[in-house]
Each structure stands twice: as structure tokens, then as C-alpha cells.
Amino acid sequence: MNKTIRDQAAPRKKAARRTEPPEVRRSQLIDATIESIAAYGIGGTTMSTVTEIAGLSVGLVNFHFENKQNLLEETLVFLAREHHEHWKQAYMDAGLSAQEKLLAIVDAHFHPRICTRKKLAVWYAFFGEAGRRKVYRKLIDGIDDERFDLSIGLCEEIIRDGGYDVPPASVIARMLEGLYDGLQLNILMYPGHITRKQANNQIRAYLASVFPQHIAAPAF
């Protein structure tokens, strides 16, 4: 407008244009955001990197997500939801025993669809920055807590069942949380040194050492 008053309206190049349902566009943009964060980090992720990857225009992000902050947050929420649904499903599909359920949750953390280097990069990008951590906690905390509590319950059941003399269930559950994070970080940082399978086995080995009658040690 301001421009209009000074010089005259600019002509516009015609481009192939397609209107897609909002979910498709949002999904495209979230995928591109994951891609961009994996490649350049959050700091290196700009509206341009995202839209270039998506093959869409910058204005569209604002149209669908209002602003960059939202795009990032919704990307995180998308991953959290995906992660949550995945281990929740695995948990419910698992056998009846507590140890089967617990292992299902462990496995879910290293499932090839969940434990991608790209997706890990996004998680750790949010962990890595002071300001983002607040956002992370606001958005994700509840989900993490749910899993933590569930793990405690399962461990308690196993301890009761086996009559184990081990640290309290909450300590073991906290250990698991630490291991998920730590091993995933190692996968992210040292791709050659440790694989999803090995990480999974690390945790199974740990659980086997704690609950030897219930959980079998993996072969290394």
C-alpha cells in the first residue's frame, strides 16, 4: 500500500498454484521444519530454509502458522504426539506381563520411525536452548510425566512379582528416562559409534541386570 501511493502497483508473475487442504500444507511445512532444524539447527532455521525445503512461499507459513514461533512449537508438538502415540500403542499392543509392556516402551523409543536422526535433532534443539526449554516443558511435560509414572508402576509390579532387592522403582524409572535421553544423544552425536539396536540393547542389558528373572540379557 505504502508503495502503491508512491510508485505504481507492481505486476505479478504467474505461477502454477494449487490449493491444498490445510492439513496437507501444515504437514508439509512441519516436515520441512524438521528437515531444516536437522540440517541447520534452530538458529540456522529461517522462514526461508523451511519454505525452500517445502517448495512453498514464505507468506504461507504465516498464513498457516501465524508466525515462526508457532511453527516451531507445532513441530515439537507434532513429534511429541507422534512419539506419545507410538509408545502408547506399543504399550497397549504388548503382552499382558509388566516386563513385556516395559520393553515395549523401551523399544518404541528406538523404533526406526521415531528414532530418526532428523527427529532427534529437533528434540535436542529444543533441549539445547534456554528459552526453548521453557517452551518444551510447557508443551511436553505432561507427556513425559505420563510415561515416567507408567514406568514406575510397571517396575513396581515387576519388583513385587520377583521379590527383587533393588533400588526403588522411581529410581529405575528415572534411570530409564536418563538412558533414553543419553543414548539418543549418543546416536545423534556419534552416528558411527552406536546404532538404534545397540542403544536398545544397552537398556535391555541394564534391565536384565536389575530384573534377571524377568528380562533376558541381549547378546552383544
Place this chain on the structure above:
Amino acid sequence: MNKTIRDQAAPRKKAARRTEPPEVRRSQLIDATIESIAAYGIGGTTMSTVTEIAGLSVGLVNFHFENKQNLLEETLVFLAREHHEHWKQAYMDAGLSAQEKLLAIVDAHFHPRICTRKKLAVWYAFFGEAGRRKVYRKLIDGIDDERFDLSIGLCEEIIRDGGYDVPPASVIARMLEGLYDGLQLNILMYPGHITRKQANNQIRAYLASVFPQHIAAPAF
């Protein structure tokens, strides 16, 4: 965007003598950088946040560090060196047995001077961003490898000594590396949920379950 994240500046001018030896200035600026990254993240850390915290002028950073990239890298190197020297010293000061040495290294990771929330924030800031990770690996990898190899050696010694039937030493050492990272991340993200002491105990409990004759389980 960054502004949104970086909540409010907490300036903290310290009077500075007009002329200081370079090492003092560099140290001041590195401290301020740690402070700033802890408070605002790398993305929210600008030359201004750093120099304001340090009570110095922007030009000075350029004088002492050439540019921002260098300042960040040297901050990371400073922390890495501090960390390295600390566990190296602990390792050498420890008793003669392998388990004492191993525990000394573990303890070093949760020593109050090393395992500060501010310093953890800096580590995870570097882990969190794709571009930084490359830098990190270039600068720090050797140190990590040294510790990893050392841990393997110690574990092998303990295994040999105790005749344990456990996963290979490298697996246990990798587990330790994962636990350092994972538990420290938990300390950083959930300050109320887990303390340095508890994290340390988590690892001791793990080692106790693997090497019961050599390492005593902590009380919870």
C-alpha cells in the same frame, strides 16, 4: 523471535580497570558467555548480552576473540579443558584399584564445580544445534574418546578381576557415556526432580548391579 525467547536482560555491570592482561579479559568474556548462554541460549546470546554481563564494550570481544564464532568455540574449549583436567586429576588422585579410578571419573562428572546448570546449559546448547555439533566434534571428540577408552580399560580390569559374566567392557563404557549425558540433561531440564547426588547414585547403582563385588550399591 530471539527476543521473544530471551526474556529480560539482567545487566550486571562490574567496574573494570581500564587495562587488564589479556588472559583476564578473555576469562571475563568466557565467563560472561557461559552466563549468557545459560540465560538466553546460544540463539539469544549476542555480543551485547555477553559484553553487558561482562561490563565491557563490544569492541573488546573482537579484539580478544576476533569474532563471535571464536568466542563461542573458545568457551566450549574452556569448558572441555576444565572438565578434562578435572576428571583426569580425579583419576590420578584416586586409589590404585580400577573401581576407585572408575568411580572417581563418575564423581568428576557430578562435581559441583563441573556440573553446574550454567555449564550444562552450554554443553547442551552445542549439542542442540546441527552446525555446532560439527564444531563440537572437531574440538572435543578426542577428549571424549580418551575418557571412553580409559573407561573401557578400567571395566576390563574389573571384569577380569571379578570374573564377571557381563556385557563387554565397551558396552558398559558406552552405557556410562550415555548415562552421563542423559542424567545431566535431566538435571538441566528438571532441576527439581533430580540432583547431582542422585544422578551420581544412579550411576553407582548401575555399576553396583554390574560389578557387585567391586562396587557397593548406594542407599536411596
Place this chain on the structure above:
Amino acid sequence: MNKTIRDQAAPRKKAARRTEPPEVRRSQLIDATIESIAAYGIGGTTMSTVTEIAGLSVGLVNFHFENKQNLLEETLVFLAREHHEHWKQAYMDAGLSAQEKLLAIVDAHFHPRICTRKKLAVWYAFFGEAGRRKVYRKLIDGIDDERFDLSIGLCEEIIRDGGYDVPPASVIARMLEGLYDGLQLNILMYPGHITRKQANNQIRAYLASVFPQHIAAPAF
């Protein structure tokens, strides 16, 4: 910074640089803002139009005024203060009689340094936009009120002195306020149709018709 992490720092062209005292820079930028608003309106005034006119860089506006809104407001405040000081001075320098003082205020409104087309353009730019009017009132109202009250007092004195049977002093003062605005708008909109001198005479003629014994009618 973000850029730095991806590609490398860009070289910088060297330019003649001079550091001026802040007041000088601020003044330059305010002058340029007046110029720009006069030429393009507020809507057409961008950071670029202002800094191009001033021959300075865009970043400098932010350095000295924080943001555009401030620049505009301080420009308005500058004009208001200039205007205020001018008629205040004229009022105090005037003869002892009420009519002399009143005419001094009138004259001040059409003084060549005050009643410039450029400056009028800025005033009316602020009058013209809903949002700006609020700003205007917040910043300037007090000054307008002061003059209005002063005019009422002077008119009352003249009425008392002459024993005039005329509308209340407040009505005459309000009329003056309306005339200042209306005639200045006419000067702004129809430069060929009415001059400062003529506008001034319009008001003098009006006052002469109200206070014939005290104020002489101008010749047309």
C-alpha cells in the same frame, strides 16, 4: 550469526565514518523524518526514506530511537516543543496589554519558522490517522490546553476592559483554536490560495470584528 554458522562471514566495505554527538544525529534524523512525512506522508515514510534523506544508515535509527514509532513520536514532540517555546516566548516578549499578548500568540502560529508546509504536513499527518491521534493527544494535549486557557484569560481581560457584549471568552478562544487549525490546513492544502500573511490577517480581522476598540482590522 545464524548466517555465520552456515556460510562464512561476509567482508565489509569501508566507508567514511564520523561519530557525531547524539543530539546532532537525533536532530538530523528528526529533520529527515519531517522532510519524509512532508514528501510521502506517514504511510509512505519508511526507515529507508528517512535514512536516505539523512544520508545515514538504517541501523542508526534503531540505535538512536529504538524503533520507528519512537522516531515519529519524537518528531512530533520536537515540533510541539518548538511551537510551544515559540509562542510562549512571543507571549512573554509582547507588550503589556492583553491584546498585544493575544496577537503575539496568533502571529506565532504563522511565523515563517513554525508555519512551514513541511511542518504543517507532519501535524496533519498525526491528525489524520486514528491511531496517531491517540498518540498526539497523549503527547501534546497539555500544551494545547495551556494555550487555550491562556487565550481565554486574555480574552476575558479584553472583554472586561472594553465592556464588550460578545460571546463568552471560551467561545472566542475555541474559535481561535479552530481558526489556527483550519487556516493552516488551507495553507497546507491550497498553497496558491492562501498565504501565512493572509491567514494571519483572517484571524486579526476576526478579532477586530469582536474587539473593535482593542484590535485594528488589517488591510486586505
Place this chain on the structure above:
Amino acid sequence: MNKTIRDQAAPRKKAARRTEPPEVRRSQLIDATIESIAAYGIGGTTMSTVTEIAGLSVGLVNFHFENKQNLLEETLVFLAREHHEHWKQAYMDAGLSAQEKLLAIVDAHFHPRICTRKKLAVWYAFFGEAGRRKVYRKLIDGIDDERFDLSIGLCEEIIRDGGYDVPPASVIARMLEGLYDGLQLNILMYPGHITRKQANNQIRAYLASVFPQHIAAPAF
């Protein structure tokens, strides 16, 4: 920037039939434009604010007005035409005497349908911006001139009839033009301080002081 100024949107969707004759749509959109300019100023008026107020889609503006510039201009023309028709009608409906006709024109300027704050806001929005002023003059000048010339004629008639020794008719007519603008601006800027009625009386008082035998002073 504009957003800062435009406080909060007050959407007001009216259900609209799918297809309306062009005049209806144009009228709807012009009304919405007036509403929007009054609320947000020209700078804060976007295609969206207008179409939201009208309860129509953005594309429709382009369909009916080609572009924003046209919409604004036609809004101004609409107001000008309305204003013109109103005082022209009042002039023709008035009594036979010159003073009756002159007062009819004066009254028309403060008629409740004409002298709305919303409509005044639009006028002054156009006065306020350099670029718009040119547009204004191109579109409206003739109408203003017509009224100015008419006023001169009427004043001359009254002067001749009363044998008044007053400033030339053109000076009085110019004064009237100035008063219309100035008092309307005061109504716009200081809604509590001056009403339409009072503004009208201000002008009548002025005319009464110039043409005492023909025009009666209002009571205050």
C-alpha cells in the same frame, strides 16, 4: 507498526446473500472502508479489515474496485458527492435571501448525517497524507471551488445589501472554509470539548459579528 496503531479488530460479520447487484456490494464495501479508516486510519486499513467489517471476501474488493487505491478513492468520492449533494440541496431548499442560503450551507456542514466522526475521520485521513492530498485535490477540488465561489457570491450580495464596511467577500468566504475545516477537526480530535451544535454556533456568531443586520447571534 501499523499493527501497533490498529488496536484491536472488531469484526462484525453480516451474513450476505451469495449474489448481490454490484451497487449493493460497492456500497457495502465503501461503508466498510469508512468504518475501517475511522477505526484504524488509512495506514491501518487493509483489504482484510475492510472485508472483515463487510463480511465479504478479499477477492471481492478486487472484483468490484480493481485495487485498494481505487477503493479508497471511490470512498472519498462517495463522501464528497454526498456532502456536495447535501449542501447543494440545502442551498436550493433555503429561503430566497442570501443570508438564508449562506446559513443553509453552513448548517449542511454540521448536519448529523454529514458531520459524523467516522466520516470526518476519512476526510482528515486524506488531508493528512501527502500522497492522498494530491488525490484529494484531483478528485474534490472542483466541488470545493464551487462552494467557495458560491459563498463569495452570497457574501457579496449581503455586503451590497447591508452596505457593510467589512473585508472583501472572498476573505469572508475563505474564513468560512477555514472554519469548516478547523471546527470539524476539533470535533474529531476533542469529542468532549465541542459539539456539532456548538461548532455551528461558532460560525453563526462569526457571521453575526460581520453581518449584524442580516444574521442573528446565537445564544451561548
Place this chain on the structure above:
DNA sequence: AATGAATGAGACTTCATTCAT
């Protein structure tokens, strides 16, 4: 006629870097 998703130029703002003092 009407809709509104999509585009992209351009505005505002931030901030690393430079350099006169």
C-alpha cells in the same frame, strides 16, 4: 459473482562487525 489459499515485494528490526577516537 464469490471465495480464500498462495505469492512475494517490501517494511521493520536485529546484530555481527568495523573503525575513528
Place this chain on the structure above:
DNA sequence: CATGAATGAAGTCTCATTCAT
């Protein structure tokens, strides 16, 4: 050594305009 005003590239966001449906 030290300062901080100045620069300008780059990022975010807005919004007039287009056009497939």
C-alpha cells in the same frame, strides 16, 4: 588496550494482489 557509534546484511512479518475453484 578500549570504546561505542555506525553500517548493512539478513531475518521476520505484513499485506496487496492473483487466480483456481
